Amino acid sequence: xxxxxxxxxxxxxxxxxxxxxxxxxxxxxxxxxxxxxxxxxxxxxxxxxxxxxxxxxxxxxxxxxxxxxxxxxxxxxxxxxxxxxxxxxxxxxxxxxxxxxxxxxxxxxxxxxxxxxxxxxxxxxxxxxxxxxxxxxxxxxxxxxxxxxxxxxxxxxxxxxxxxxxxxxxxxxxxxxxxxxxxxxxxxxxxxxxxxxxxxxxxxxxxxxxxxxxxxxxxxxxxxxxxxxxxxxxxxxxxxxxxxxxxxxxxxxxxxxxxxxxxxxxxxxxxxxxxxxxxxxxxxxxxxxxxxxxxxxxxxxxxxxxxxxxxxxxxxxxxxxxxxxxxxxxxxxxxxx
Amino acid sequence: xxxxxxxxxxxxxxxxxxxxxxxxxxxxxxxxxxxxxxxxxxxxxxxxxxxxxxxxxxxxxxxxxxxxxxxxxxxxxxxxxxxxxxxxxxxxxxxxxxxxxxxxxxxxxxxxxxxxxxxxxxxxxxxxxxxxxxxxxxxxxxxxxxxxxxxxxxxxxxxxxxxxxxxxxxxxxxxxxxxxxxxxxxxxxxxxxxxxxxxxxxxxxxxxxxxxxxxxxxxxxxxxxxxxxxxxxxxxxxxxxxxxxxxxxxxxxxxxxxxxxxxxxxxxxxxxxxxxxxxxxxxxxxxxxxxxxxxxxxxxxxxxxxxxxxxxxxxxxxxxxxxxxxxxxxxxxxxxx
DNA sequence: TTGTAGGCGTTATCAG
DNA sequence: CTGATAACGCCTACAA
Numbered sequence: 001x002x003x004x005x006x007x008x009x010x011x012x013x014x015x016x017x018x019x020x021x022x023x024x025x026x027x028x029x030x031x032x033x034x035x036x037x038x039x040x041x042x043x044x045x046x047x048x049x050x051x052x053x054x055x056x057x058x059x060x061x062x063x064x065x066x067x068x069x070x071x072x073x074x075x076x077x078x079x080x081x082x083x084x085x086x087x088x089x090x091x092x093x094x095x096x097x098x099x100x101x102x103x104x105x106x107x108x109x110x111x112x113x114x115x116x117x118x119x120x121x122x123x124x125x126x127x128x129x130x131x132x133x134x135x136x137x138x139x140x141x142x143x144x145x146x147x148x149x150x151x152x153x154x155x156x157x158x159x160x161x162x163x164x165x166x167x168x169x170x171x172x173x174x175x176x177x178x179x180x181x182x183x184x185x186x187x188x189x190x191x192x193x194x195x196x197x198x199x200x201x202x203x204x205x206x207x208x209x210x211x212x213x214x215x216x217x218x219x220x221x222x223x224x225x226x227x228x229x230x231x232x233x234x235x236x237x238x239x240x241x242x243x244x245x246x247x248x249x250x251x252x253x254x255x256x257x258x259x260x261x262x263x264x265x266x267x268x269x270x271x272x273x274x275x276x277x278x279x280x281x282x283x284x285x286x287x288x289x290x291x292x293x294x295x296x297x298x299x300x301x302x303x304x305x306x307x308x309x310x311x312x313x314x315x316x317x318x319x320x321x322x323x324x325x326x327x328x329x330x331x332x333x334x335x336x337x
Numbered sequence: 338x339x340x341x342x343x344x345x346x347x348x349x350x351x352x353x354x355x356x357x358x359x360x361x362x363x364x365x366x367x368x369x370x371x372x373x374x375x376x377x378x379x380x381x382x383x384x385x386x387x388x389x390x391x392x393x394x395x396x397x398x399x400x401x402x403x404x405x406x407x408x409x410x411x412x413x414x415x416x417x418x419x420x421x422x423x424x425x426x427x428x429x430x431x432x433x434x435x436x437x438x439x440x441x442x443x444x445x446x447x448x449x450x451x452x453x454x455x456x457x458x459x460x461x462x463x464x465x466x467x468x469x470x471x472x473x474x475x476x477x478x479x480x481x482x483x484x485x486x487x488x489x490x491x492x493x494x495x496x497x498x499x500x501x502x503x504x505x506x507x508x509x510x511x512x513x514x515x516x517x518x519x520x521x522x523x524x525x526x527x528x529x530x531x532x533x534x535x536x537x538x539x540x541x542x543x544x545x546x547x548x549x550x551x552x553x554x555x556x557x558x559x560x561x562x563x564x565x566x567x568x569x570x571x572x573x574x575x576x577x578x579x580x581x582x583x584x585x586x587x588x589x590x591x592x593x594x595x596x597x598x599x600x601x602x603x604x605x606x607x608x609x610x611x612x613x614x615x616x617x618x619x620x621x622x623x624x625x626x627x628x629x630x631x632x633x634x635x636x637x638x639x640x641x642x643x644x645x646x647x648x649x650x651x652x653x654x655x656x657x658x659x660x661x662x663x664x665x666x667x668x669x670x671x672x673x674x
Numbered sequence: 675t676t677g678t679a680g681g682c683g684t685t686a687t688c689a690g
Numbered sequence: 691c692t693g694a695t696a697a698c699g700c701c702t703a704c705a706a
Contacts, residue, residue, distance in 0.1 A: 105431025
């Protein structure tokens with residue numbers, strides 16, 4: 001292994017000088033810097049992250065806590081895109097990414113212990129379940145943390161603008177004449193609560209009455225569950241003319257049931273999704289949905305985290321809200337004609 | 338920070354003894370071990386990964402090179418599921434996972450340099466482009482490496498059984514009476530070549546003649562491209578009765594075009610996909626496809642990598658082939674009646 | 675401008 | 691069975 005010492009010997013100087021030169025310290029002569037750089041390159045010198053971390057207690061790596069309750073794990077286009085954006089931006093900012101887990105071989109760590117073990121400079125939490133006490137422990141462990149899609153424990157957070165998103169969707173279907181609107185929402189978490197609130201509020205503002213049975217708790221990414229709820233909704237004596245699904249994938253479950261019942265979208269019943277994953281544009285009829293800017297959310301998470309690390313004790317957690325975009329499709333019928 | 342030294346003082350013994358006790362060395366008295374464990378737990382001692390890595394030159398972390406040429410990055414269900422399996426198994430085996438990248442802040446590293454910098458114990462490569470010279474450099478850098486979906490540079494590798502997969506699909510559609518079978522394959526890489534070979538061979542074995550224009554190069558995960566090719570195929574004077582798509586997502590592009598042309602699946606033209614992502618079961622008609630066992634592929638990658646690390650110079654690279662499973666859907670018409 | 679020396683937290687060796 | 695000591699590779703006062 002080529003160490004700083006080897007470079008120093010080859011240069012006829014001390015290891016300290018090499019270290020300084022390579023790290024851009026001001027007190028090394030220009031010639032020396034050039035020489036050292038040349039020799040380092042020639043020998044193929046690469047610093048040792050562990051030694052550096054030990055000395056500086058900075059690892060230049062972010063821990064990523066990524067957890068979903070479905071079995072699909074990462075296989076969730078919205079999360080994947082976010083992860084992608086996070087990774088890209090983090091790398092640009094000079095951070096590597098590792099996953100935070102609870103288990104390392106036989107040892108069982110808590111998230112917090114694992115983070116301590118690896119000495120992450122910062123931690124991003126993307127999970128659907130902020131109730132988990134381990135998540136709380138992690139947040140309280142003192143490492144700079146940014147949460148996604150939930151305000152939690154006073155950390156910085158990056159949120160999708162669910163209020164505006166749902167409002168835009170309501171506006172859209174209202175504009176096309178819909179008044180009997182059903183809303184299937186996901187598990188009880190902050191995202192669901194915010195969306196439900198925004199839905200109720202914007203309906204109320206428009207004088208649209210939403211009977212209790214139109215507001216149903218389903219689950220995210222559960223086509224079968226949403227299908228079942230769709231069946232119940234359409235069996236009501238006054239069925240809705242439009243159904244909001246918790247996400248695009250769930251819509252597929254609804255679509256299936258609708259088709260099985262001999263009905264079709266949008267002729268007999270209209271539908272909107274949420275997320276705006278690629279699928280929405282690849283099926284016919286194209287799904288009307290709200291595209292969340294997952295990539296940007298990920299990137300901003302990295303950004304905010306790096307700020308938290310940089311500013312240390314002075315860091316003032318920010319709440320970053322990322323707007324989405326309504327993607328009109330072909331699943332909402334115009335009832336005005 | 339609670340160090341081994343703090344524990345030692347509290348125990349009235351030396352740091353060396355603490356280290357040994359905590360690492361299960363045989364030459365420490367049982368009572369001492371118990372005492373040290375108790376004190377360590379009480380103080381909340383967590384070892385420091387960097388110090389350990391520096392001393393032992395083992396990091397207990399795997400580097401993951403994950404690259405796709407599409408802009409979607411990780412947002413690809415098949416890859417995500419693989420990553421998931423890899424992560425789970427790696428953690429069970431005692432390894433953390435970080436991404437291998439080419440860039441850390443202002444510094445530009447090659448993959449190999451980055452891997453060296455972080456001292457990964459092993460590296461998993463999941464990419465579509467093994468031509469990249471940087472990938473070659475990485476593989477040749479001497480760190481234990483396992484490649485996925487391609488045999489490369491004499492590393493261990495985990496492959497999907499594309500030969501049997503394509504054969505199963507051909508068998509299936511042949512059994513339903515199809516003789517005019519078109520095959521759209523992905524970019525030229527090992528997976529594509531193997532699939533094309535298997536397709537041609539199994540067709541030949543059954544006496545099915547495949548005219549040149551039935552074998553078309555498309556791209557993976559490119560619905561639009563596949564749609565265009567579908568259009569061309571159906572415009573032939575003797576159009577195929579069944580089209581093989583490079584993957585499930587690409588099928589959607591084909592389906593679109595078919596529908597636009599006023600035709601339908603499977604009445605007018607049959608289709609099969611590849612991968613077996615969730616989508617395939619959630620659309621109607623259900624897509625006939627070949628499910629690749631992505632989770633197992635990921636897990637086996639971790640397994641093989643850990644073996645490579647463990648066995649060091651004695652390691653004999655293995656070629657692990659993971660079978661898939663045909664998922665019959667409703668997109669292949671029975672032509673025998 | 676350069677060099678010396680100490681130490682980050684841990685483990686390994688070897689002596690007691 | 692236990693402990694002193696050195697070393698892993700690097701950075702950083704501080705001294706020269």
